[in-house]
Amino acid sequence: MxxxxxxxxxxxxxxxxxxxxxxxxxxxxxxxxxxxxxxxxxxxxxxxxxxxxxxxxxxxxxxxxxxxxxxxxxxxxxxxxxxxxxxxxxxxxxxxxxxxxxxxxxxxxxxxxxxxxxxxxxxxxxxxxxxxxxxxxxxxxxxxxxxxxxxxxxxxxxxxxxxxxxxxxxxxxxxxxxxxxxxxxxxxxxRDEAEFQKVAKVDAFGNTPAAQLVPDLRGKDMIFTFIESYGRSAIEDPIMAPGVDSTLDARTKALAKAGYHAKSGWLTSATYGGSSWLGHSTTLSGLWINNQQRYRTVMASDHLSLTKAFKKTGAWDTVGVMPGVQKAWPEQSFYGLDKVYNAFELGYKGPKFSWSTMPDQYALEQFQQRVHGRKHDKPMMSELILTSSHQPWAPIPKMVGWDQLGDGSIFKGIQAAGNKPADVIADTTKSREEYGKSIQYSVTALTEWLERYGTDDTVLVFLGDHQPIARVSGNHASRDVPISIVAKDPKVLDKITDWGWTDGLRPAHDAPVWKMSAFRDKFLTAYGSTPHPKKG
Known part of the structure; x- marks a missing residue:
């Protein structure tokens, strides 16, 4: 019985x-x-x-x-x-x-x-x-x-x-x-697969001549940076926000002292909790790429990515720094990158920090040594993917002296002394606390790099790719991520005055929220690009 x-x-x-x-x-x-x-x-x-x-x-x-x-x-x-x-x-x-x-x-x-x-x-x-x-x-x-x-x-x-x-x-x-x-x-x-193939063939800037793409940014060293899991919750959640907001405010002041100013807003990501590549491709393609099939479709297309627009002009050399890439990356062609430095090409000899192959500070220093700090015949357009804020947020790197980075061996002690992933994964409160600390680290590393190495012609665009997992951001969290544009040249930020973005690195709660797929066209238009549609 x-x-x-x-x-x-x-x-x-x-x-x-x-x-x-x-x-x-x-x-x-x-x-x-x-x-x-x-x-x-x-x-x-x-x-x-x-x-x-x-x-x-x-x-x-x-x-x-x-x-x-x-x-x-x-x-x-x-x-x-x-x-x-x-x-x-x-x-x-x-x-x-x-x-x-x-x-x-x-x-x-x-x-x-x-x-x-x-x-x-x-x-x-x-x-x-x-x-x-x-x-x-x-x-x-x-x-x-x-x-x-x-x-x-x-x-x-x-x-x-x-x-x-x-x-x-x-x-x-x-x-x-x-x-x-x-x-x-x-x-x-x-059905969506068939319909999206048609959508991807339509491009408002697909036939724009090279001379009419981003003319107002000629001569600038452009840097597009994605910070892993940098979401709205980091700035507004009561557990994570105090530390993150304090860091954003402190870094805003430090950059201002160095002559930089910023404007920030919100984008609604096409993904959540993971699948970062969907957020990257949505931002840079201007298409809503919320699943793997759409991603494969657009990667195989000739749709104009924002980064490829700079290459198309002939006025920029293009490069990618991708410490999270550990295998062949055919997407390089879609993004229009002349050269990509993956996890094995940055000379790192230190320990991995869980999923992240190397600390963001080290990746940024290598970007400086191999790309930004070298003399070039043309300005550079660079795409950087920072990974230290990837779950499980244990162990988290700590900032060290920029002159002490070497080959990354200095991080061995920091990694060994950090939290164990299993301990953080099993504790929701600890996960939220450590997530906030990881965002503080990534933002600090990026903005310290800019403060230390940026020039009058450096323009930095950085944003999150998606919110962290529901256990951290909450079961009813929005899909919004922060985005900031930072520059010394006041004319760069003057071009986006009508966007209504917040001054500084911390977007206001009521700052404009756009779909992530809207950013490419808004950015291209703001900096003088002329639409010449390509129809499917």
Whole structure:
């Protein structure tokens, strides 16, 4: 009897399980699943062989839906969206790499093995449970028939009257609804792929002659910098904001003393919690790239990225400094970068800081030595991706003397003395505190670099790529990220006076909020570019 009860509990729990961690609660599992009522009726009507086959297939299908629910939970918790059955399988490999960098290979292999074992066990247990319950129904046909009829009447009554427990409907069709949602999501994804291919071929500046692109920035050394996970929560959350805001205010004053001034606003990112490349490509392409298929489509297109616009003029040499890139990076062509320095080309001999291959301060110093500080026939347009504020925010680098950076070996002691990733990952409050410290570090490193090495012709544009994960930013956080433009030449900031941005590095709460995809065209227009549309 106890085995039968366990089988029933397992099946019902799988049928009513929500797909979000925040929706988990005992009331969710005290519901009547309509699918179970229909399934029982079918089992009672079928002969033995078809009944067992249907029961086993139903158990396997229920196992698959449970796995998808669990994936939805993880994606909602970390990326603020549900799992996409068509596009997101490739991200599981990235998740494994992240765990290996954060927790080590042994722990990652153990975790991966545990996940595989749990998934297989789930499929087996649900298949065995449904078969066992079908056999139970067949052995007690009369009782089972009456029970099924009563359950059906109760389900219809609860559904018709809208009866609830703690605000949750008693009558559940959770699994059937989930199947419909997944099917609709697949259809929408396939349709979106075709539609976006058409959208990507249309470009307001696609046919703009080189001489008519960013004429008001000629002679400037342009730097576009993304700070990992630098989101609105860093500036407004009560735990993170005090330290981050203090750093932004202090760095604003330090830059002003060095002759620099800044204006800041907000952009709504196309991604959340991760998939930074979607934020980078959305900002620089002017297209809303919120999934992997859109990303692949635009990377294979000739759509004009903001960075490539500078290359197209012929007036700038272009370079990328990408300490997070550890493999071939064909995206270099789309971004119009003549040269890219990846993680292995910056001479770093120090330790990794969890996922981050090197501290931002070191990457910036290498940018100075290899790019910005050298004499060039043309001004430089540079794209930098800073990674020290990448989760799990442990250990976090500390600033050292710029003249002491050397090959990065100085960071060995700092890394060894820092927090262990496992300790921070397991503690939500600690994660939020350490996230705030990592943003302070990255902002300080970047602005100290500008203060130390910037010239009258240096123009820095820096922004976040997305908000941190929901466990840090909150389950209902916005998708907004800060963006700042910093320059010595007052004419550079005069060009964006009508944007309504806030003076300084800290955007006001009510500063304008644009979709991230709007930035490219607004920037190109502000600095004198003339639209010459390219139509698909």
């Amino acid at each position: 106890s085995v039968n009860v366990l089988a029933a509990v397992l099946v019902v729990a799988a049928l009513v399980m929500p797909n979000s961690v925040v929706r988990l609660g005992p009331e969710k599992f005290l519901r009547i699943p309509g699918e179970a009522v229909i399934g029982a009726a079918l089992m009672l009507a079928l002969p033995r062989r078809p009944r067992i086959v249907l029961a086993a297939v139903s158990g396997v299908a229920l196992g698959a839906m449970t796995v998808l629910n669990l994936l939805d939970m993880g994606f909602n918790q970390y990326l603020g969206r549900s799992f996409n059955l068509v596009l997101d399988w490739s991200l599981l490999g990235d998740a494994e790499s992240y765990l290996e960098d954060s927790l080590g290979r042994a722990a990652t292999l153990a975790a991966a093995g545990g996940v595989i074992a749990v998934v297989l066990l789930l499929f087996v247990l649900l298949a065995l449970s449904t078969v066992r319950l079908s056999n139970l129904l067949a052995r007690h046909t009369g009782t089972a028939t009456r029970g099924t009829l009563i359950a059906g009447v109760v389900w219809i009554t609860c559904s018709s009257l809208g009866l609830q427990i703690s605000g949750v409907p008693l009558a559940s069709d959770r699994t059937a609804t989930a199947v419909k949602i997944q099917a609709r999501r697949v259809a929408d994804t396939l």
